[in-house]
Amino acid sequence: MSEEMIETLEQEGAGFSRRNFMKTAAVVGASVLAVQAVGRREAQAAEEVKKEAKAASAAAAGGSTKKLSDVLKTCREKMYPRCRVCPECNGVACSGEVPGMGGLDSGKAFRNNLEALNKYDLKMKTFHEVKKPDTTLTLFGAKLSMPILSGITGGVTYNMGLGGKVSEEEYAEGIIGGCASVGTIGFAADGIGDPLSVYETRLQTVAKYRGKAAAQIKPRTQAEIIERIRLIEKAGAPFFAIDIDSAGRANRALPGKTVEPKSLKQLREIAKSTKLPFIIKGIMTPEEAEAAVEVGAAGIVVSNHGGRVLDHTPGTAQVLPQIADKVKGRLVIFADGGVRYGADVLKMLALGADAVLVGRPLLRGSVGGGAEGVALTLKKMHEELLVAMILTGTADVKKVSRSIIA
Numbered sequence: 547m548s549e550e551m552i553e554t555l556e557q558e559g560a561g562f563s564r565r566n567f568m569k570t571a572a573v574v575g576a577s578v579l580a581v582q583a584v585g586r587r588e589a590q591a592a593e594e595v596k597k598e599a600k601a602a603s604a605a606a607a608g609g610s611t612k613k614l615s616d617v618l619k620t621c622r623e624k625m626y627p628r629c630r631v632c633p634e635c636n637g638v639a640c641s642g643e644v645p646g647m648g649g650l651d652s653g654k655a656f657r658n659n660l661e662a663l664n665k666y667d668l669k670m671k672t673f674h675e676v677k678k679p680d681t682t683l684t685l686f687g688a689k690l691s692m693p694i695l696s697g698i699t700g701g702v703t704y705n706m707g708l709g710g711k712v713s714e715e716e717y718a719e720g721i722i723g724g725c726a727s728v729g730t731i732g733f734a735a736d737g738i739g740d741p742l743s744v745y746e747t748r749l750q751t752v753a754k755y756r757g758k759a760a761a762q763i764k765p766r767t768q769a770e771i772i773e774r775i776r777l778i779e780k781a782g783a784p785f786f787a788i789d790i791d792s793a794g795r796a797n798r799a800l801p802g803k804t805v806e807p808k809s810l811k812q813l814r815e816i817a818k819s820t821k822l823p824f825i826i827k828g829i830m831t832p833e834e835a836e837a838a839v840e841v842g843a844a845g846i847v848v849s850n851h852g853g854r855v856l857d858h859t860p861g862t863a864q865v866l867p868q869i870a871d872k873v874k875g876r877l878v879i880f881a882d883g884g885v886r887y888g889a890d891v892l893k894m895l896a897l898g899a900d901a902v903l904v905g906r907p908l909l910r911g912s913v914g915g916g917a918e919g920v921a922l923t924l925k926k927m928h929e930e931l932l933v934a935m936i937l938t939g940t941a942d943v944k945k946v947s948r949s950i951i952a
């Protein structure tokens with residue numbers, strides 16, 4: 547009501563008083579506000595219901611509703627004290643815990659991996675045209691959404707202490723299924739003490755994700771290796787790896803089992819025994835990288851096995867540039883060890899890797915949330931990688947320049 551109308555009514559009498567009118571108006575105003583507040587609350591509640599319905603339908607459709615923090619909490623509940631699920635997975639708390647999740651003996655080699663990566667920084671560049679970086683690549687005919695593959699991790703009972711809580715099949719399904727769900731490749735592992743039947747069980751998961759899962763073999767006797775290669779071929783893996791750096795492990799872990807260093811002749815024999823690309827994992831010097839090219843390997847993994855096979859090895863990011871200078875372009879270079887964030891992935895690519903493997907973080911994802919836990923971990927790293935690429939002016943993971951390293 548306008549001031550003019552109030553004045554007219556007051557003048558005309560009719561029991562109208564300005565004071566009473568103002569009181570009534572205040573009450574009405576408060577009610578209107580109250581009605582509005584209730585409306586807002588109802589709208590919020592309606593929004594919550596909508597969100598829940600969306601989450602439920604995403605879950606029903608196989609979408610992800612879990613949070614990474616829940617996955618890590620569950621992992622800690624299942625694995626403590628084998629893995630403390632530290633905020634920074636850096637080998638400090640688990641130092642010397644092999645079997646377990648740590649680095650061997652003093653744990654220095656594990657810590658070196660993180661420290662070597664941390665010595666490098668990235669140059670920030672923002673005046674450029676890179677708005678939608680390309681993270682895709684093709685490796686041995688397999689198309690990948692990102693240059694991040696699973697590390698090769700095994701020993702659900704022996705290393706992770708999960709006997710009865712998570713089976714070998716569930717663990718392999720978590721790693722391989724999770725990787726496949728986001729368009730990358732997961733590895734099935736070969737444990738030194740595992741009988742062939744256990745290995746065959748893991749290869750069933752590789753076969754289930756035919757063409758999208760790879761497998762590893764320990765440096766066993768030549769006959770055992772060839773026998774396993776035939777199984778991997780049948781399972782449809784696009785490539786396989788031998789972790790040659792496990793050569794000393796039987797002495798400490800499982801006396802009586804054969805894992806051994808290989809001569810160049812033996813490595814050639816393995817490469818020639820199959821059409822599958824053969825990756826040698828555990829290369830730490832330019833000389834052995836060159837030898838890997840000579841014996842016919844299709845790729846190498848620059849790796850110190852997460853610091854688990856020889857204490858006092860340098861961090862992989864430290865040796866990677868010299869190795870890449872020697873063999874880049876002649877075989878595929880993978881690197882692993884201490885990769886925790888997308889920026890670490892980008893650093894490894896800038897230092898010469900074509901792709902990286904991620905060990906412990908995906909292991910935690912698989913134990914804590916199966917395939918969904920692995921997918922969440924990979925999606926987070928992929929998002930971080932995209933941001934790091936934009937902010938360094940890197941358009942394509944296939945062409946990362948060393949000049950982005952500060």
Ligand SMILES: Cc1cc2nc3c(=O)[nH]c(=O)nc-3n(C[C@H](O)[C@H](O)[C@H](O)COP(=O)(O)O)c2cc1C
Nearest residue numbers: 698699700705735789851852882883884904905906
């Ligand atoms: C519990 C555990 C088990 C592993 N088992 C294997 C294995 O069976 N074969 C292999 O080649 N590497 C194995 N590794 C080493 C990883 O493949 C990888 O080199 C290492 O974990 C990478 O470092 P990151 O964990 O810091 O990412 C294992 C690592 C861990 C932590």
